[in-house]
Amino acid sequence: MFRRKPPRTERTVKEEKKITIFVDRDLCKGVDGCGLCMHVCPGDVYEKSDSLTDRGICPPYPSHPDRCTGCMLCMMYCPDFAIVVETEE
Ligand code: SF4
Ligand code: SF4
Numbered sequence: 001m002f003r004r005k006p007p008r009t010e011r012t013v014k015e016e017k018k019i020t021i022f023v024d025r026d027l028c029k030g031v032d033g034c035g036l037c038m039h040v041c042p043g044d045v046y047e048k049s050d051s052l053t054d055r056g057i058c059p060p061y062p063s064h065p066d067r068c069t070g071c072m073l074c075m076m077y078c079p080d081f082a083i084v085v086e087t088e089e
Contacts, residue, residue, distance in 0.1 A: 018088040027082035030057030037074035043067035
């Protein structure tokens with residue numbers, strides 16, 4: 001199983017199912033240039049971040065972690081390996 005915690009991340013935790021979503025702001029190319037994670041997420045978990053990164057892009061922000069099912073589609077589809085989803089049973 002692929003396990004990686006990027007060094008600089010925004011981290012959101014869904015407590016009841018123990019799902020943790022990491023988005024690496026340095027690896028992401030930005031919602032405006034990509035946005036695949038937002039398109040594939042069945043729970044509409046992500047929205048565009050309000051804050052720009054040092055590179056001037058807006059990464060996705062998992063603003064609705066309560067809707068996350070832990071399907072990991074966002075992690076699998078991200079072309080830049082910027083997302084890690086961890087689940088604990
Ligand atoms: S794991 Fe699935 S439901 Fe959760 S944020 Fe990623 S795509 Fe959406
Ligand atoms: S799929 Fe990856 S690179 Fe594309 S916007 Fe989402 S986190 Fe960024």
